[in-house]
Amino acid sequence: MRAIRRRDGGVPLPLLVPAVLGTAFLVLPLVGLVVRAPWSGIAPQLARPEVGSALRLSLLSATAATAASLLLGVPIAWVLARSRIRGRSVLRALVTVPLVLPPVVGGVALFLVLGRQGILGRPLFEQLGVTIPFTTAAVVIAETFVAMPFLVISVEGALRAADARFEDAAATLGADRWTTFRRVTLPLVAPGVAAGAVLCWARALGEFGATITFAGNFPGTTQTMPLAVYLALQRDPEAAIVLSLVLLAVSLGTLLLLRDRWLGRSTAG
């Protein structure tokens, strides 16, 4: 028995090596971007008013899309993981499909439903005079469509891993399934929901194809950061990199606020 130092981190080698490689793989390109960024030209880029409004719009719409996804997606995940409804695997496959759809086609598909000629969009326009495309609402809808499946799948995984016997215990204490869901199931799978919400938010923040198709690219109303980056790429690729770095910095800041304790149970020991 050789005595080793305590609190050595204790990451076994077969995990440490791929973890380091994987981290390098994900982080090195970012380092490349940061190194190559035209730092001298950054100030004028940031001073442009569209940048501020695009950033604000991006954060707002990604957050709204995450909220909408939580509201609609967590119940879907619950149905997939806990209900005895038939055809759950078909349902799961269907709600996963928007992940695979090229986002531009996703935008077209949204038009087919919510556009002025769309299944729901036409009566909405003709009866109420409401049009959805090309509004900020359309941005949120496009982002929700693309990002919600990430939330659904993560939360379903978390629900399946959670011990369902606590729900039995809640039932014996008089909690109906809804109360059980709110007071027991949801708190138990909170780390999984948090992970899903992070994925959903990040995906919504980076959304481009469906947004530019369904919501257009109007500064101040529908031009999110990825759209601004796209336009900058047309004009001045270095500016595009600067804008991406701004987006990165903001999302990094937000993610850093997600400290361990928000993500639930901490490390062993």
Next chain:
Amino acid sequence: MRAIRRRDGGVPLPLLVPAVLGTAFLVLPLVGLVVRAPWSGIAPQLARPEVGSALRLSLLSATAATAASLLLGVPIAWVLARSRIRGRSVLRALVTVPLVLPPVVGGVALFLVLGRQGILGRPLFEQLGVTIPFTTAAVVIAETFVAMPFLVISVEGALRAADARFEDAAATLGADRWTTFRRVTLPLVAPGVAAGAVLCWARALGEFGATITFAGNFPGTTQTMPLAVYLALQRDPEAAIVLSLVLLAVSLGTLLLLRDRWLGRSTAG
């Protein structure tokens, strides 16, 4: 006490309503696509040889990217959830960032590292004559870069939700941390890993921006389905819809193979 029917599915209303709404929101656009698709013209589209090769390449590269993500991403998730290494929240934020990066910028970032002029790519090219961009390997790399964070975050969520005391029990039985990981932790969080792999695979299958930027678009080598769809969109939007539906059908078929039992513990009761 009113007697109600058993096996009624038993989905409480506050969950059923949003679940139905959410499902409609995700599925209706697909229905729109299916309805609007030019079914008469579908046969000639499918007969084109590029479609077959693009589909094959998409499936192969998405699967390879998922395998690579599992290999590198699960260890990262373990480090985030279990190790006592400092700066874990910074690490988490950093590996999440590729989610937010506009994919085109992600492609640029990959060039900066692995391109002919890149940090690692240049020595690779100059010493060994190996170039990565414009090869199938580049497709896999681009997809892995974009999709791996989804796996990392889902698996971390699953690890945090898992009961770490089973790992204590394994330690008392002589299992070192690596054995414990393989034989206890990984099987326990299998549903979370499965969910993460689904997300990762689907995201890789739909990847467009980073692939076109870093790997280019050459039929047979680097042209995946999303690229084919995008090109078709320029020429003939209806053909693009048909191609997307082909992609959807294939991924739907694959996801349907993921029956409940693959996803681990089943429903309550």
Next chain:
Amino acid sequence: AGPATGGTGTVPRSSDDGLTGTVTVFAAASLTDVFTTLGAQLERDNPQLTVQFNFAGSSALAAQLVQGAPADVFASANPQQMAVVTEAGLAAAEPAVFAGNVLEIAVPAGNPAGVTGLADFADPDLTLALCAADVPCGAAASAVFADAGITPRPDTEEEDVKAALTKVQLGEVDAALVYATDVRAAGADVEGIPFPQAEREVNEYPICALAAAPAPAGARAFVDLVTSDAGRSALVAAGFRAP
């Protein structure tokens, strides 16, 4: 006012001061700089008028218009996507070609591979990017190569010009065939090599006011400005050809 409500809600009317309201222009992304300048000029001339742009790929814009997007003007980077719109009966008048664009060979600064002309695109040892045949610049490239009797050996068939150009800027391809305006916009990282066959395949940019325009007067004013001499000189300054 948002673009949609602005488009549908406020009906602009002519007054002695000039135009009022909001005119919404759907324009190809490659026109971003020139049109932004022209729009500002129109706003200066008509203080009550707001010009707002929706810049995206021409095909995306055409799809949006077909889906009933409320717009006043459509400026396409190629006649095909304009045809999508006119065939749907959305144009208010016959589209007018307001600019042209020709291909140029783009090489990284300093031309490290020593590319001299179109013939180098047949060299299998070079890393080369072309546009895919489905997009206008690719179609033009095919025509140019057919014309010159060269079989190109590209490593990648890009979806749009910018993707090809990005690779040149990063030095990842030795040469690409792109539009002259793109070479101009890319700045110092990219050098352009013009070639004679290019002039025979001029890519035309059509513009038209739309039938359902919420602000027809403003639409007309913008189209007039773009096709005016002032518009033309701004376009030429950005590297476009006069029609």
Next chain:
Amino acid sequence: MTLAAQVVVRRGPLTVDLAVRVADGEVLAVLGPNGAGKSTLLRVLAGLLPLDGGRVVVDGDTVWDDDRVHVPAHRRSLGMVFQDHLLFPHLSITDNVAFGLRTRGVRRPAARGTAQGWLERVGLAGLGDRRPGELSGGQAQRAALARALVGDPRLLLLDEPLSALDARTRLTVRAELRRHLADFAGSAVLVSHDPVDAMALADRVVVVEDGAVVQAGTPAEVARRPRTDYVARLVGLVLLPGTAAGTTVALDGGGAVSVGEPASGPVFAAIRPASVSLYLQRPAGSPRNVWPARLVAATPHGSEVRCDLAGEVPLTADVTATSFAELGLAPGADVWASVKAADVTVYTR
């Protein structure tokens, strides 16, 4: 409430097929060896496990019937202690105990107040703010008991509620539970391995083995006249089945026992280990039952030693530690065992 259940559940190779009946206000103890189906029965009574046959009737209404009727657990007025506690890990102990009140509409401060009262009663005052993970095993079990009792449910289902408690705490908690059950309008079903719990708390006892009821009755009846070896050992008797003719019982396993009261036909003869005496030589006294035996195991408990004997008649003897030492006994020793005929109870099988 009154409860009448006929429960048929298949569990792997075992089929649990039990009928139980609990009168209004009655406490029924369910005893039985590991894997007999006790927890399964409680889960069915709670409405958590579907029946493969039979039905559960509460106050005349069928609440669970194979595939047709099912009143879910949360619609019944239940309190349940699970064998592994299942305290909600994300709630404090107080909130765990208050949970049942909250779901029944009590406001938070009132519910927490009541919960704290219960925590005091089970000896957990001051631990209310902890999470379940921060309790010891016995503390967690008491919290689970408090959580089940709070709110006076009409049916209590207690699965070994005292097994993790230390001897002293068990006395006080058992007393608290007895006080509660005495005042309590509802009915209770208690699973336990400790016959003292059953005797102290239950009005009636049901003994379950291999999924079937093998004996039922008042605690005293069961303790006096056990009908299976398991029950006999539980209440500290040695059970010898045989056939009686007058004051002699011919044992099924061979040998015979003289008994005090005459009987006839198939009977059980029951012997208390304390009434078995051990000698090194054959005793020449009044006891009519004298057998040679070999000491196979000796377990000290308290001031006595429990001696397991093998021989024609398998017996267990309790002798004082002093005489055990004086006789110089050790496992493997050959001894003579004797029992007075008057000390052998006999009753029909």
Next chain:
Amino acid sequence: MTLAAQVVVRRGPLTVDLAVRVADGEVLAVLGPNGAGKSTLLRVLAGLLPLDGGRVVVDGDTVWDDDRVHVPAHRRSLGMVFQDHLLFPHLSITDNVAFGLRTRGVRRPAARGTAQGWLERVGLAGLGDRRPGELSGGQAQRAALARALVGDPRLLLLDEPLSALDARTRLTVRAELRRHLADFAGSAVLVSHDPVDAMALADRVVVVEDGAVVQAGTPAEVARRPRTDYVARLVGLVLLPGTAAGTTVALDGGGAVSVGEPASGPVFAAIRPASVSLYLQRPAGSPRNVWPARLVAATPHGSEVRCDLAGEVPLTADVTATSFAELGLAPGADVWASVKAADVTVYTR
């Protein structure tokens, strides 16, 4: 192996500060009330919980020392039964039991074979292919015990390994465990609430209360001369602290007891409940200790009734159910209690 540990761990408001020492081949029982720190001690000994002070020394080598040395659990040769079993839910029972062998390099068929042998020994033959979720509570506990014992670890840490077993199984598993511990070269630490387990299995006993050792010794010593109220109740005695002068002990709580053997200074007087007799009128016989008392609780167990008495001298009496009924006793009744002086044990504090 020999184990010497000085363990200091802060657990909320409680500081566990214990010294234990286990000789080679010795079995140490740790007794104590809920929350005393028994499980905490085992977790520290296993290397799963960091020390706030002190050290753990195994065979002369320090294996855990505050912040400096730490040999992780998997490098020691351990077998542990956790209070809540912690069987791996994704493995069959056989694979659970075989786990420790597999990690030590035994090939799968051999490991499974050995595991099946152990499952038979704990009475789980035939259940090896089930998942832990498909076992009853007692079956799961036996599987956990088999998992800890397999592979003959050098240190066994058993946290209430028999608590969920039914009375009969407990006898056989306890016997099996005793046989194993007797043959066993390593050392063992056993936590239990059942004094019989401790008496039957342990060479030495340590009693822990509130994180500190209050008594240590052989099982017989502890049983004969308990030093705290908790231990006294555990071994079934009533403990009265007082000051002796000759054959009279003036009790700290008031009153006096006559004892058989003269003593002096601070002493404990210990009385067995069975030697306390109850009367409705003041008895006029030989016993020198006669006190008026009120019956506060009566718990039947077996053929006897345990009576808790309040009065100047707090006592517990065991009377037969027959005489309890003949006296017509009920809680609240006023009685006279008497004990012969010779039945009172006295020993220095």
